[in-house]
Amino acid sequence: MQGRYEVHISGATFSHIVSSVLSLRAATKRNYALFGHYELGESDTDTTENSTLLQIAVTTIVPLEVPPPPGAVFLGYVSARKCAPHKLSFEDTRLLLGENNEVDSRRESGVSAYPLLLLLVTASPDSSPTNGTSKLDYSVFRSMCPADSGKSLLTNKNVIPLKVDNMIDSLSGFLSISCLGCHNPSDGLRFPSCRNCSVVAEAAFEQSVSTLKDASSKLQLLLQRLTDMEKALSGKKRAH
Known part of the structure; x- marks a missing residue:
């Protein structure tokens, strides 16, 4: 579909991804599934005609192995990794293009008329939640589904805006909850404040x-x- 796109996510939901990235070891990654809903409207522009605005609200982020919440609409994927640079990997591109077996089953709970999303979140390999400020990069990519083709295509216009609500309030808790993504029990010993x-x-x-x-x-x-x-x-x- 033609028009503008916006992705909205609450700071509390986004903080789970930030915590997961900061707790990763260097050169490792995790994938998650995005769920939420679509809202179609009109966007005011400088022209005499209004353009279509598709607002996508992300309400739930779960690991790939976790079943989707009841009634949830599948939106796409999250690629969270602790490595540089901030760009799509080969696996990320396959997810975004729908060239993955997991996409077909999850796509049934989504809306095929709308684009598939991929939220890419990366942190520097030397970032640590215990040594001060950490740099975090994030972008949202979308696939494009032409009406005359069943395949999705990537173009240079596939990056869309991401709006995080209550960003400051959520960021204040990142240092406290950064160990929630740790899978190694011994990692919890490095975060005594969380115990x-x-x-x-x-x-x-x-x-x-x-x-x-x-x-x-x-x-x-x-x-x-x-x-x-x-x-x-x-x-x-x-x-x-």
Whole structure:
């Protein structure tokens, strides 16, 4: 289909991919499946005619071996790897072109009239969630499905915008959840801050409850004083 394309993803969902990439060993990769929904609309342009705008919302990202969520629409794939440079590999190109056995089965839960997506996320091989700021590159590629052909084609216009909602709030938690993608139990020893997350959360909750109780007690005391003052004023008026 002709027109503009936009991909939307929440910061919380995107953070799972970032955590996975940062926890990878150098020169390794993981693939995931994208699920969500499509919304077709019109885009305002400088011309007299409006162009078609296809907005693609990514709501779920799961490993390839995990069954898709009920009622989910298959959108494409994620290629997350810890290596340079930031460009499609041969395997990525095959996924995007639909030249993979897994595509056919998953495509049944998707919409064949729309393009297949591939979210490419790469990090530098020397990136580590424990040594400060890490550089992360990400891009969304789409296949093109001409109406007169059953095959998808790649062109130089197959990169489309990705909009991440609440990006800053989600990024603040990357260092804490970066070990979630580790499959080696020994890797967890390098992230001692992650082992006491439940204890910290429980303490924060108890502190919030205590603060709420104190505020409630002060409010009750204030209401009682107002009631006493109202009674005293009413008594003086009756005396006069």
